[in-house]
Amino acid sequence: MNNPLLVALLEAEHAAVYAYGVLGGRLDEDPRRGARAAFDNHRARRDQLAALLRAGGAAAPVALPSYDVTVATPQQAYGLAVRLEEGLALRWRDLVVGTDDAMLRALAVAGLQETAVRAAQWRLLAGRSPVTVALPGTT
Amino acid sequence: MLAGFGGAVIAGLTGCTSEPAVPPPPDPDDLLRAAAVARERSLLESYDAALLASPALTARLLPLREQHAEHLAALVGPAPSGSPSDSASGPPSAAPPSRSPPTSVVLPAAPAATLRTLVTAELAAAAGHGADAVRATDRPLAGLLASLSASEQSHPVTLA
Numbered sequence: 001m002n003n004p005l006l007v008a009l010l011e012a013e014h015a016a017v018y019a020y021g022v023l024g025g026r027l028d029e030d031p032r033r034g035a036r037a038a039f040d041n042h043r044a045r046r047d048q049l050a051a052l053l054r055a056g057g058a059a060a061p062v063a064l065p066s067y068d069v070t071v072a073t074p075q076q077a078y079g080l081a082v083r084l085e086e087g088l089a090l091r092w093r094d095l096v097v098g099t100d101d102a103m104l105r106a107l108a109v110a111g112l113q114e115t116a117v118r119a120a121q122w123r124l125l126a127g128r129s130p131v132t133v134a135l136p137g138t139t
Numbered sequence: 140m141l142a143g144f145g146g147a148v149i150a151g152l153t154g155c156t157s158e159p160a161v162p163p164p165p166d167p168d169d170l171l172r173a174a175a176v177a178r179e180r181s182l183l184e185s186y187d188a189a190l191l192a193s194p195a196l197t198a199r200l201l202p203l204r205e206q207h208a209e210h211l212a213a214l215v216g217p218a219p220s221g222s223p224s225d226s227a228s229g230p231p232s233a234a235p236p237s238r239s240p241p242t243s244v245v246l247p248a249a250p251a252a253t254l255r256t257l258v259t260a261e262l263a264a265a266a267g268h269g270a271d272a273v274r275a276t277d278r279p280l281a282g283l284l285a286s287l288s289a290s291e292q293s294h295p296v297t298l299a
Binding site: 100102110112113117130132133135136 | 202203205206213265269272273274276282287288289290292294296
Protein backbone atom coordinates (compact mmCIF):
# COMPACT_ATOMS: atom_id res chain seq x y z
CA MET A 1 0.00 0.00 0.00
CA ASN A 2 1.10 3.51 -0.65
CA ASN A 3 -0.87 5.28 2.03
CA PRO A 4 0.02 8.95 1.43
CA LEU A 5 -1.07 8.68 -2.20
CA LEU A 6 -4.26 6.83 -1.28
CA VAL A 7 -5.03 9.38 1.43
CA ALA A 8 -4.50 12.26 -1.01
CA LEU A 9 -6.83 10.56 -3.48
CA LEU A 10 -9.46 9.87 -0.84
CA GLU A 11 -9.42 13.49 0.31
CA ALA A 12 -9.80 14.66 -3.29
CA GLU A 13 -12.70 12.25 -3.84
CA HIS A 14 -14.43 13.56 -0.72
CA ALA A 15 -14.14 17.08 -2.14
CA ALA A 16 -15.36 15.93 -5.56
CA VAL A 17 -18.44 14.24 -4.11
CA TYR A 18 -19.31 17.43 -2.23
CA ALA A 19 -18.63 19.70 -5.20
CA TYR A 20 -20.64 17.64 -7.68
CA GLY A 21 -23.56 17.75 -5.28
CA VAL A 22 -23.41 21.54 -5.38
CA LEU A 23 -22.60 22.12 -9.04
CA GLY A 24 -25.22 19.68 -10.27
CA GLY A 25 -27.86 22.04 -8.88
CA ARG A 26 -26.69 24.77 -11.26
CA LEU A 27 -27.16 22.67 -14.38
CA ASP A 28 -30.06 21.90 -16.67
CA GLU A 29 -31.51 18.45 -16.84
CA ASP A 30 -29.17 16.85 -19.37
CA PRO A 31 -25.84 18.01 -17.93
CA ARG A 32 -27.25 17.45 -14.45
CA ARG A 33 -27.57 13.78 -15.33
CA GLY A 34 -23.86 13.85 -16.17
CA ALA A 35 -23.11 15.47 -12.84
CA ARG A 36 -25.19 12.84 -11.10
CA ALA A 37 -23.26 10.05 -12.84
CA ALA A 38 -19.98 11.70 -11.89
CA PHE A 39 -21.19 12.10 -8.31
CA ASP A 40 -22.02 8.38 -8.15
CA ASN A 41 -18.69 7.41 -9.65
CA HIS A 42 -16.67 9.59 -7.28
CA ARG A 43 -18.65 8.24 -4.33
CA ALA A 44 -17.85 4.69 -5.40
CA ARG A 45 -14.14 5.49 -5.77
CA ARG A 46 -14.22 7.26 -2.41
CA ASP A 47 -15.64 4.17 -0.73
CA GLN A 48 -13.18 1.92 -2.54
CA LEU A 49 -10.19 4.01 -1.45
CA ALA A 50 -11.41 4.16 2.16
CA ALA A 51 -11.87 0.40 2.20
CA LEU A 52 -8.36 -0.12 0.79
CA LEU A 53 -6.83 2.07 3.49
CA ARG A 54 -8.75 0.34 6.27
CA ALA A 55 -7.91 -3.09 4.91
CA GLY A 56 -4.26 -2.09 5.16
CA GLY A 57 -4.74 -1.11 8.79
CA ALA A 58 -4.57 2.62 8.07
CA ALA A 59 -6.96 5.37 9.02
CA ALA A 60 -9.24 6.62 6.24
CA PRO A 61 -9.83 10.35 6.51
CA VAL A 62 -13.47 11.37 6.57
CA ALA A 63 -14.97 14.24 4.61
CA LEU A 64 -14.67 17.78 5.89
CA PRO A 65 -17.91 19.33 7.13
CA SER A 66 -17.95 21.55 4.05
CA TYR A 67 -15.80 22.72 1.16
CA ASP A 68 -15.43 26.14 -0.40
CA VAL A 69 -17.57 25.68 -3.47
CA THR A 70 -19.08 28.73 -5.12
CA VAL A 71 -21.04 28.04 -8.28
CA ALA A 72 -23.62 30.46 -9.63
CA THR A 73 -23.83 29.70 -13.35
CA PRO A 74 -23.64 26.67 -15.62
CA GLN A 75 -20.32 27.94 -17.01
CA GLN A 76 -18.91 28.10 -13.49
CA ALA A 77 -20.26 24.61 -12.86
CA TYR A 78 -18.52 23.29 -15.97
CA GLY A 79 -15.30 25.06 -15.04
CA LEU A 80 -15.34 23.60 -11.55
CA ALA A 81 -16.09 20.12 -12.88
CA VAL A 82 -13.14 20.33 -15.29
CA ARG A 83 -10.84 21.48 -12.47
CA LEU A 84 -12.04 18.69 -10.20
CA GLU A 85 -11.38 16.05 -12.82
CA GLU A 86 -8.00 17.49 -13.77
CA GLY A 87 -6.97 17.61 -10.12
CA LEU A 88 -7.99 14.00 -9.62
CA ALA A 89 -6.19 13.00 -12.80
CA LEU A 90 -2.93 14.31 -11.30
CA ARG A 91 -3.45 12.21 -8.19
CA TRP A 92 -4.42 9.05 -10.04
CA ARG A 93 -1.31 9.42 -12.18
CA ASP A 94 0.75 9.93 -9.02
CA LEU A 95 -0.56 6.59 -7.87
CA VAL A 96 0.28 4.93 -11.22
CA VAL A 97 3.93 5.95 -10.87
CA GLY A 98 3.96 5.54 -7.09
CA THR A 99 3.19 1.85 -6.83
CA ASP A 100 4.42 -1.46 -8.21
CA ASP A 101 1.35 -3.28 -6.94
CA ALA A 102 -0.62 -4.52 -9.95
CA MET A 103 -3.99 -4.12 -8.28
CA LEU A 104 -3.31 -0.52 -7.26
CA ARG A 105 -1.74 0.24 -10.64
CA ALA A 106 -4.84 -1.08 -12.42
CA LEU A 107 -7.09 0.93 -10.13
CA ALA A 108 -5.05 4.06 -10.81
CA VAL A 109 -5.13 3.52 -14.59
CA ALA A 110 -8.91 3.13 -14.46
CA GLY A 111 -9.23 6.22 -12.30
CA LEU A 112 -7.07 8.24 -14.69
CA GLN A 113 -9.14 7.07 -17.66
CA GLU A 114 -12.41 8.01 -15.96
CA THR A 115 -11.22 11.49 -15.03
CA ALA A 116 -9.90 12.11 -18.55
CA VAL A 117 -13.22 11.11 -20.11
CA ARG A 118 -15.26 13.25 -17.74
CA ALA A 119 -12.95 16.25 -18.11
CA ALA A 120 -13.40 15.98 -21.88
CA GLN A 121 -17.19 15.75 -21.53
CA TRP A 122 -17.30 18.88 -19.38
CA ARG A 123 -14.93 20.78 -21.70
CA LEU A 124 -17.21 19.89 -24.60
CA LEU A 125 -20.29 21.16 -22.73
CA ALA A 126 -18.42 24.32 -21.76
CA GLY A 127 -17.54 24.94 -25.41
CA ARG A 128 -13.81 24.73 -24.73
CA SER A 129 -11.21 23.69 -27.24
CA PRO A 130 -9.36 21.42 -27.36
CA VAL A 131 -11.76 19.03 -25.71
CA THR A 132 -9.15 16.36 -25.00
CA VAL A 133 -5.52 16.52 -23.91
CA ALA A 134 -2.57 14.42 -25.02
CA LEU A 135 -1.27 13.55 -21.56
CA PRO A 136 -3.97 13.53 -18.89
CA GLY A 137 -2.62 13.79 -15.36
CA THR A 138 0.47 15.80 -16.29
CA THR A 139 -0.76 19.37 -15.72
CA MET B 140 1.25 -9.60 -34.35
CA LEU B 141 2.32 -12.72 -36.23
CA ALA B 142 3.95 -10.59 -38.90
CA GLY B 143 5.81 -8.73 -36.20
CA PHE B 144 7.20 -11.87 -34.67
CA GLY B 145 8.14 -13.20 -38.08
CA GLY B 146 9.99 -10.02 -38.85
CA ALA B 147 11.84 -10.21 -35.57
CA VAL B 148 12.90 -13.77 -36.24
CA ILE B 149 14.19 -12.92 -39.69
CA ALA B 150 16.06 -9.94 -38.35
CA GLY B 151 17.57 -12.19 -35.68
CA LEU B 152 18.70 -14.78 -38.23
CA THR B 153 20.33 -12.28 -40.56
CA GLY B 154 22.04 -10.63 -37.63
CA CYS B 155 23.92 -13.69 -36.35
CA THR B 156 25.18 -15.66 -39.34
CA SER B 157 28.67 -16.12 -37.92
CA GLU B 158 28.08 -16.32 -34.20
CA PRO B 159 25.68 -18.80 -32.66
CA ALA B 160 25.52 -16.78 -29.45
CA VAL B 161 21.99 -16.37 -28.13
CA PRO B 162 21.08 -12.71 -27.95
CA PRO B 163 20.14 -11.50 -24.50
CA PRO B 164 16.42 -11.48 -23.88
CA PRO B 165 14.91 -8.09 -24.64
CA ASP B 166 13.98 -5.85 -21.75
CA PRO B 167 10.24 -6.44 -21.19
CA ASP B 168 9.72 -2.70 -20.84
CA ASP B 169 11.32 -2.17 -24.27
CA LEU B 170 8.76 -4.57 -25.72
CA LEU B 171 5.94 -2.66 -24.02
CA ARG B 172 7.28 0.61 -25.39
CA ALA B 173 7.59 -0.88 -28.88
CA ALA B 174 4.03 -2.16 -28.70
CA ALA B 175 2.84 1.30 -27.69
CA VAL B 176 4.76 2.86 -30.58
CA ALA B 177 3.11 0.40 -32.96
CA ARG B 178 -0.34 1.27 -31.58
CA GLU B 179 0.27 4.99 -32.04
CA ARG B 180 1.62 4.57 -35.56
CA SER B 181 -1.40 2.47 -36.44
CA LEU B 182 -3.71 5.16 -35.05
CA LEU B 183 -1.89 7.84 -37.05
CA GLU B 184 -2.40 5.74 -40.17
CA SER B 185 -6.08 5.38 -39.32
CA TYR B 186 -6.45 9.14 -38.92
CA ASP B 187 -4.61 9.82 -42.17
CA ALA B 188 -6.88 7.40 -43.98
CA ALA B 189 -9.93 8.95 -42.33
CA LEU B 190 -8.84 12.45 -43.35
CA LEU B 191 -8.50 11.29 -46.92
CA ALA B 192 -11.81 9.45 -46.90
CA SER B 193 -13.82 12.15 -45.14
CA PRO B 194 -12.36 15.64 -45.65
CA ALA B 195 -15.48 17.09 -44.04
CA LEU B 196 -14.21 15.74 -40.72
CA THR B 197 -10.86 17.52 -40.91
CA ALA B 198 -11.53 20.14 -38.22
CA ARG B 199 -12.71 17.40 -35.88
CA LEU B 200 -9.97 14.90 -36.57
CA LEU B 201 -6.84 17.03 -36.82
CA PRO B 202 -6.64 17.93 -33.09
CA LEU B 203 -6.89 14.23 -32.22
CA ARG B 204 -4.31 13.25 -34.81
CA GLU B 205 -2.00 15.89 -33.37
CA GLN B 206 -2.36 14.33 -29.92
CA HIS B 207 -1.35 10.95 -31.31
CA ALA B 208 1.71 12.58 -32.82
CA GLU B 209 2.46 13.92 -29.33
CA HIS B 210 1.98 10.42 -27.92
CA LEU B 211 4.44 8.99 -30.41
CA ALA B 212 6.96 11.75 -29.69
CA ALA B 213 6.65 11.09 -25.95
CA LEU B 214 7.30 7.37 -26.52
CA VAL B 215 10.32 7.71 -28.78
CA GLY B 216 11.88 10.76 -27.16
CA PRO B 217 12.72 14.14 -28.64
CA ALA B 218 13.73 14.30 -32.28
CA PRO B 219 17.45 14.93 -32.88
CA SER B 220 18.13 18.64 -33.22
CA GLY B 221 18.33 19.81 -36.80
CA SER B 222 15.90 17.23 -38.09
CA PRO B 223 12.43 18.17 -39.29
CA SER B 224 10.23 18.45 -36.24
CA ASP B 225 6.80 19.13 -37.66
CA SER B 226 5.28 15.79 -36.85
CA ALA B 227 1.85 16.75 -38.18
CA SER B 228 3.06 17.19 -41.73
CA GLY B 229 4.12 13.63 -42.40
CA PRO B 230 5.18 10.38 -40.83
CA PRO B 231 6.89 11.20 -37.51
CA SER B 232 10.58 11.27 -38.24
CA ALA B 233 11.63 10.51 -34.68
CA ALA B 234 10.10 7.07 -34.75
CA PRO B 235 12.29 4.04 -35.28
CA PRO B 236 11.39 1.93 -38.28
CA SER B 237 8.63 -0.47 -37.46
CA ARG B 238 9.50 -4.14 -37.54
CA SER B 239 6.08 -5.15 -38.70
CA PRO B 240 4.98 -4.19 -42.18
CA PRO B 241 2.53 -1.29 -42.18
CA THR B 242 -1.01 -2.51 -41.89
CA SER B 243 -3.19 -1.32 -44.69
CA VAL B 244 -5.96 0.80 -43.29
CA VAL B 245 -9.23 0.66 -45.16
CA LEU B 246 -11.87 3.04 -43.95
CA PRO B 247 -15.43 3.41 -45.15
CA ALA B 248 -16.18 6.68 -46.89
CA ALA B 249 -19.29 7.64 -44.92
CA PRO B 250 -18.29 10.04 -42.13
CA ALA B 251 -20.43 8.25 -39.54
CA ALA B 252 -18.79 4.93 -40.34
CA THR B 253 -15.35 6.56 -40.36
CA LEU B 254 -16.00 7.95 -36.88
CA ARG B 255 -17.18 4.57 -35.60
CA THR B 256 -14.04 2.94 -36.93
CA LEU B 257 -11.87 5.52 -35.19
CA VAL B 258 -13.75 5.11 -31.90
CA THR B 259 -13.10 1.38 -32.04
CA ALA B 260 -9.42 1.94 -32.78
CA GLU B 261 -9.06 4.50 -29.98
CA LEU B 262 -10.67 2.26 -27.38
CA ALA B 263 -8.58 -0.73 -28.45
CA ALA B 264 -5.40 1.33 -28.11
CA ALA B 265 -6.57 2.68 -24.75
CA ALA B 266 -7.08 -0.88 -23.51
CA GLY B 267 -3.67 -1.96 -24.78
CA HIS B 268 -1.84 0.99 -23.25
CA GLY B 269 -3.76 0.58 -20.01
CA ALA B 270 -2.94 -3.09 -19.64
CA ASP B 271 0.72 -2.43 -20.40
CA ALA B 272 0.81 0.43 -17.89
CA VAL B 273 0.01 -2.17 -15.24
CA ARG B 274 2.72 -4.53 -16.52
CA ALA B 275 5.50 -1.98 -16.91
CA THR B 276 8.40 -2.25 -14.47
CA ASP B 277 9.72 1.22 -15.17
CA ARG B 278 7.46 3.62 -13.31
CA PRO B 279 7.83 6.61 -15.67
CA LEU B 280 6.92 4.32 -18.57
CA ALA B 281 3.90 3.14 -16.60
CA GLY B 282 2.84 6.74 -16.08
CA LEU B 283 3.28 7.59 -19.74
CA LEU B 284 1.30 4.56 -20.91
CA ALA B 285 -1.44 5.38 -18.40
CA SER B 286 -1.69 8.93 -19.72
CA LEU B 287 -1.78 7.73 -23.33
CA SER B 288 -4.48 5.27 -22.37
CA ALA B 289 -6.55 7.96 -20.66
CA SER B 290 -6.16 10.33 -23.60
CA GLU B 291 -7.35 7.70 -26.05
CA GLN B 292 -10.21 6.69 -23.79
CA SER B 293 -11.34 10.34 -23.92
CA HIS B 294 -11.02 10.83 -27.68
CA PRO B 295 -14.43 9.28 -28.48
CA VAL B 296 -15.99 12.24 -26.63
CA THR B 297 -15.41 14.26 -29.80
CA LEU B 298 -15.78 11.34 -32.22
CA ALA B 299 -19.15 10.04 -31.09
